[in-house]
Every structure is written in structure tokens, then in C-alpha cells.
Amino acid sequence: xxxxxxxxxxxxxxxxxxxxxxxxxxxxxxxxxxxxxxxxxxxxxxxxxxxxxxxxxxxxxxxxxxxxxxxxxxxxxxxxxxxxxxxxxxxxxxxx
Amino acid sequence: xxxxxxxxxxxxxxxxxxxxxxxxxxxxxxxxxxxxxxxxxxxxxxxxxxxxxxxxxxxxxxxxxxxxxxxxxxxxxxxxxxxxxxxxxxxxxxxxxxxxxxxxxxxxxxxxxxxxxxxxxxxxxxxxxxxxxxxxxxxxxxxxxxxxxxxxxxxxxxxxxxxxxxxxxxxxxxxxxxxxxxxxxxxxxxxxxxxxxxxxxxxxxxxxxxxxxxxxxxxxxxxxxxxxxxxxxxxxxxxxxxxxxxxxxxxxxxxxxxxxxxxxxxxxxxxxxxxxxxxxxxxxxxxxxxxxxxxxxxxxxxxxxxxxxxxxxxxxxxxxxxxxxxxxxxxxxxxxxxxxxxxxxxxxxxxxxxxxxxxxxxxxxxxxxxxxxxxxxxxxxxxxxxxxxxxxxxxxxxxxxxxxxxxxxxxxxxxxxxxxxxxxxxxxxxxxxxxxxxxxxxxxxxxxxxxxxxxxxxxxxxxxxxxxxxxxxxxxxxxxxxxx
Numbered sequence: 203x204x205x206x207x208x209x210x211x212x213x214x215x216x217x218x219x220x221x222x223x224x225x226x227x228x229x230x231x232x233x234x235x236x237x238x239x240x241x242x243x244x245x246x247x248x249x250x251x252x253x254x255x256x257x258x259x260x261x262x263x264x265x266x267x268x269x270x271x272x273x274x275x276x277x278x279x280x281x282x283x284x285x286x287x288x289x290x291x292x293x294x295x296x297x298x
Numbered sequence: 299x300x301x302x303x304x305x306x307x308x309x310x311x312x313x314x315x316x317x318x319x320x321x322x323x324x325x326x327x328x329x330x331x332x333x334x335x336x337x338x339x340x341x342x343x344x345x346x347x348x349x350x351x352x353x354x355x356x357x358x359x360x361x362x363x364x365x366x367x368x369x370x371x372x373x374x375x376x377x378x379x380x381x382x383x384x385x386x387x388x389x390x391x392x393x394x395x396x397x398x399x400x401x402x403x404x405x406x407x408x409x410x411x412x413x414x415x416x417x418x419x420x421x422x423x424x425x426x427x428x429x430x431x432x433x434x435x436x437x438x439x440x441x442x443x444x445x446x447x448x449x450x451x452x453x454x455x456x457x458x459x460x461x462x463x464x465x466x467x468x469x470x471x472x473x474x475x476x477x478x479x480x481x482x483x484x485x486x487x488x489x490x491x492x493x494x495x496x497x498x499x500x501x502x503x504x505x506x507x508x509x510x511x512x513x514x515x516x517x518x519x520x521x522x523x524x525x526x527x528x529x530x531x532x533x534x535x536x537x538x539x540x541x542x543x544x545x546x547x548x549x550x551x552x553x554x555x556x557x558x559x560x561x562x563x564x565x566x567x568x569x570x571x572x573x574x575x576x577x578x579x580x581x582x583x584x585x586x587x588x589x590x591x592x593x594x595x596x597x598x599x600x601x602x603x604x605x606x607x608x609x610x611x612x613x614x615x616x617x618x619x620x621x622x623x624x625x626x627x628x629x630x631x632x633x634x635x636x637x638x639x640x641x642x643x644x645x646x647x648x649x650x651x652x653x654x655x656x657x658x659x660x661x662x663x664x665x666x667x668x669x670x671x672x673x674x675x676x677x678x679x680x681x682x683x684x685x686x687x688x689x690x691x692x693x694x695x696x697x698x699x700x701x702x703x704x705x706x707x708x709x710x711x712x713x714x715x716x717x718x719x720x721x722x723x724x725x726x727x728x729x730x731x732x733x734x735x736x737x738x739x740x741x742x743x744x745x746x747x748x749x750x751x752x753x754x755x756x757x758x759x760x761x762x763x764x765x766x767x768x769x770x771x772x773x774x775x776x777x778x779x780x781x782x
Contacts, residue, residue, distance in 0.1 A: 205663055214616065214662040215623070215639070217647035222655065229656055230663075232718050237605040237673070245679050262530075269531060270398050271380065277397040283630035292625060293638040 300460045302514045307365050317368035321350040324370050328461045336436045337455035339375045341415035349412045367410030372462035374453045375416035376423050378497040379403050386499045387431035388421045390622050390629045390649030400497020402508050402525045409524050414462055418452030423473055423501045424653045425449050426723035429714050440482055440749050444707035447477030454481040457511045465511040470501050471607055472727025474509050475739035479702035479751025482741050485511050486518040489759050490734035491536040494529035502614035505731040515772040519549050519765050542759040552770040555589030560695035564600035571705040577742035577750040578701050588770055597687040602680050603729040609664050609677035616661025685733040692757040697767050699754055700726050702739040706748035736761050740768045745779055
């Protein structure tokens with residue numbers, strides 16, 4: 203099996219230090235060897251199960267959801283790393 | 299051992315003690331004992347006492363008290379209590395304050411339970427020893443050189459160490475049952491969908507389930523009754539029909555005569571410690587004297603449960619933990635980053651410890667284009683076969699019995715650098731999560747050396763059978779060791 207720890211880290215949006223790169227290179231082989239025991243199973247006759255494709259709930263909007271307290275908006279904003287005029291600040295998405 | 303829920307309730311209403319005294323005593327125990335054990339990440343001392351006084355004044359006014367009123371409970375720090383930190387024992391959420399209550403918390407608050415504080419866990423509930431916590435390992439009250447199991451190790455240790463009457467934990471692959479076994483208490487993982495997951499910091503959403511820890515089986519039944527049921531905030535929670543609801547009096551009565559229990563040959567393998575094997579055999583022999591019938595059964599895909607779990611779980615972990623990106627809440631490197639991509643990458647690198655990192659990476663890999671069907675697709679097929687194994691066996695028997703763990707508590711540091719060996723800790727517990735069925739770990743009748751638990755599993759929503767059978771041994775154990 204091919205894997206490149208650096209490109210997986212890129213997909214997962216995580217910077218990897220060289221120590222962690224080494225650790226993962228070592229662990230990944232062991233873990234994948236282990237989970238690869240599944241390859242010994244003959245699944246030709248097995249249909250792909252469909253029960254786990256759960257029906258989606260209806261999207262119902264709650265006005266005044268009683269579960270949330272009145273000041274939930276303020277409390278959520280309080281948790282944001284950087285706020286300006288009640289808006290969440292992010293880095294620009296498009297380069298100038 | 300702290301009193302049970304019913305004992306506590308009786309001593310409140312008969313004025314043998316006050317809620318304030320019980321809570322203050324437990325807080326004193328926490329203060330003297332928990333510096334060493336480290337079961338709590340935060341203790342709500344003043345608020346717990348304030349709540350206790352409210353219940354006492356209710357009693358003084360002669361008002362009727364509900365069964366859970368004034369019962370001191372600890373909560374795994376992966377479950378949200380509004381206004382308190384919810385860290386998941388991760389640097390990522392070290393400073394995060396919950397903005398709402400989990401549904402189980404709302405229900406327990408309405409029932410009058412008193413929250414003592416939040417308990418330590420393996421970071422984001424990933425681990426089997428509670429050594430992966432960003433806030434230090436929790437020690438096993440039965441032997442402080444050993445781990446309490448995990449990931450709900452803080453919850454288990456708080457109950458085992460008499461620092462809470464009840465604890466609420468979560469179980470994705472064994473995280474309630476294995477620590478219950480290793481610390482010598484009872485831990486119940488309900489059927490998937492029985493208890494709302496709303497407000498539980500998600501690990502693997504198709505496998506996660508919230509459940510209770512207690513000294514006594516009947517207390518887990520009381521708590522399940524209080525927290526179960528359909529919740530609009532969790533689409534996978536279900537309405538229970540009357541045949542699925544618990545009959546507490548029947549459980550207490552523990553009439554197990556004629557029940558049929560399966561012994562799956564794939565679980566009684568080499569590698570189980572002799573002490574564990576003997577303790578399980580003693581339980582089986584005791585059940586036989588009570589009229590329980592045992593048959594050997596086969597769950598042929600058992601050996602594939604852990605590898606299947608270590609594909610499905612990380613796949614869901616990588617998806618669920620994508621939300622921790624340094625943008626909306628949690629640890630953020632926004633101020634130290636040049637562009638948006640760097641905010642994500644730097645925040646996640648700094649916030650996640652090694653085990654979440656491993657699982658996010660593994661999940662990203664098994665879901666990546668070119669590998670998806672050979673890993674995730676295959677694992678979902680095998681999961682179906684494992685589930686079918688159980689369905690077949692439950693046509694023949696009411697309950698299945700196994701050890702909860704192949705061994706007693708291991709020493710601190712023993713497995714911390716060997717991920718695969720740590721993953722094998724879940725060998726007897728993951729299959730229930732993959733199949734969605736309930737499981738309970740109950741202390742065996744062994745009372746020498748380290749704690750040993752046995753596991754009972756039943757078909758979906760058949761917790762009544764599970765708890766009735768568990769209660770029978772619990773009664774005998776209690777009479778043997780605590781009533782002398």
C-alpha cells in the first residue's frame with residue numbers, strides 16, 4: 203500500500219513537524235498492516251449494505267428554540283477567536 | 299462505597315442526612331484524593347453546594363423529592379454543560395465554554411441531579427487508558443500505578459474513588475465498559491439511538507453513545523430511564539415503545555431462571571489472563587445455580603471487529619474533527635498566520651495531540667480517492683456481517699456473556715507508545731458498537747487483586763434482559779462483600 207504522510211497531512215489541513223512525520227511514518231505501517239487483515243475476507247458474495255444510509259431528517263428551522271438560552275448568540279460570538287462589529291473575522295479567501 | 303441512588307433518596311427524605319452534607323463530604327474527598335487520582339478536569343464546588351441547598355430547602359418545606367434530586371453526578375468533559383468549559387481534554391478546546399446543554403444534561407437538570415464537575419478523558423475520547431489527556435493521566439483508584447482504562451477513565455475513577463455517586467460517559471468502542479471493568483464498577487453502553495447524542499463532542503457519530511457509570515446495576519437503570527428517548531436535536535435518537543422501556547422492579551427482582559445465555563467461542567481465546575478466565579467461570583457457575591441456561595454460540599466474524607472499527611471510526615473522526623479549524627471557536631492561530639490555509643494547518647497542528655492526529659490522518663487516508671472502496675467500503679460490508687452474526691445468535695439466546703477486557707488494569711506508560719497494542723484493548727467491546735447493540739460491564743465475584751469485569755450484550759433495545767441478568771450477580775456480590 204502506498205501512502206505519503208505529507209500528502210495526507212495536506213489533505214487533512216495539518217502542519218507536520220519532523221518529529222510527528224517520523225512518528226506517523228512508523229505508526230501508519232503498523233496500523234495499516236493490522237487493518238489489512240480485512241483483505242483476507244472474501245466479500246464477493248456480499249452486497250453493499252444499505253441500512254447505514256440513514257434517511258435524512260427534515261430540515262426544520264426553530265424560531266425561539268427552547269433548547270437554547272436567550273443569550274446564545276452573544277455566547278457563541280464570545281467563543282470566536284476574532285470579532286469585528288459582531289462579525290467573525292477570517293483571512294481573505296481570494297488573493298488580491 | 300458511596301450509597302446508591304435509592305439509599306441516598308431514602309436518607310434524604312427520612313432526614314438521616316442532608317444533601318448539602320453529602321455534597322460537601324464528596325467535595326472534601328475530591329479535594330484530598332483527586333490531586334493524586336486526577337479524575338476531574340474541573341470541580342463545580344460552589345455551584346454544587348448551592349444546588350444542594352436548594353434541594354434541602356425544598357425538603358424543609360415538606361415538598362416531595364424526585365428520585366434523582368440531590369444525586370451527585372460527574373460528567374465526562376466531552377459532554378456540554380452550558381456556561382462551563384468543555385475541553386474534551388484537548389488543547390484545542392482548553393478555553394472553550396459550552397454555549398448550550400447536552401440533552402442528557404437538560405434531562406438530568408430537570409430531574410434535579412447535582413453536577414459535581416467534569417471528568418478527564420483521553421483526548422477527544424480517543425484511547426483506552428486516559429493517558430492521552432492534554433491535562434495529565436488519570437490513575438486507577440484500585441492501584442495508582444495502573445491506568446483506569448479509557449476513554450472515560452476520569453468518569454470511572456470518580457465513581458470508583460467515591461468522588462461521585464454516578465458518572466455520565468460516552469462509549470464509541472468500549473470507552474464506558476472497559477474503564478468500568480478496570481476500576482471495579484458498573485458501566486452501561488445503551489443501544490445506539492436510545493440516548494440522544496446532542497451536546498456530546500462527536501468522535502464517530504454512527505458509533506458514539508452516552509451512558510452511565512455506577513457502583514450498582516440498578517442505578518444505571520435509573521439513569522438510563524432518566525436520559526433515554528427521542529430528541530428532535532438528534533436525528534438518530536428513537537422513540538421507545540412500551541416493550542422496550544425498563545421495568546425497574548422486575549430488574550431489582552432479578553428473576554433469571556430459564557434465561558438463555560450464549561458463550562461465544564471466539565471470545566474465549568488464548569490471551570485471556572487466567573484470573574480473568576477464572577472470574578468469568580465463577581460468574582457462569584453462579585448463574586447456573588440460579589437457573590440460567592448456557593449454550594456455546596459462534597460469532598464467526600469476531601476477529602475482524604477491531605480492524606473494521608479502526609477504519610470506520612477514524613473515517614468519521616477525520617470528518618467530525620474537520621470542524622476544529624481555528625475559525626469559529628477553539629484554539630486559533632489566526633493572528634499568527636499569513637493566509638487562510640495556514641490558519642487551518644497551524645491551528646490544527648497546535649491543537650491536536652498525537653492520537654487525534656493519528657486517527658485524523660488514518661481517516662483521511664481511508665477516505666481518499668483510490669482507497670475509499672478498498673478500506674471504507676469494505677469495512678462497511680464487514681460491519682454488516684458482524685451485525686448479522688449477532689442478529690443470528692440472538693434468535694437462539696437472550697444475552698451473550700464475555701469478559702469485558704482480556705486482562706486487569708495495565709501499568710501507566712506500558713502501552714502508550716504502541717498504538718496497535720492500545721487499539722487491541724477494545725477487542726471484546728467494539729463489536730457491540732459496530733452492531734449497535736447494548737453492552738454492560740459488571741464486576742465479577744472476585745474480590746482479590748485487581749478488579750475484573752464481565753460483559754453482557756443483548757439484542758437492540760433489550761436492555762431489560764441485560765440489566766436483569768446483571769442485577770442477579772450484582773445482588774450476590776453486594777451481599778457477599780458489602781453487607782457483612
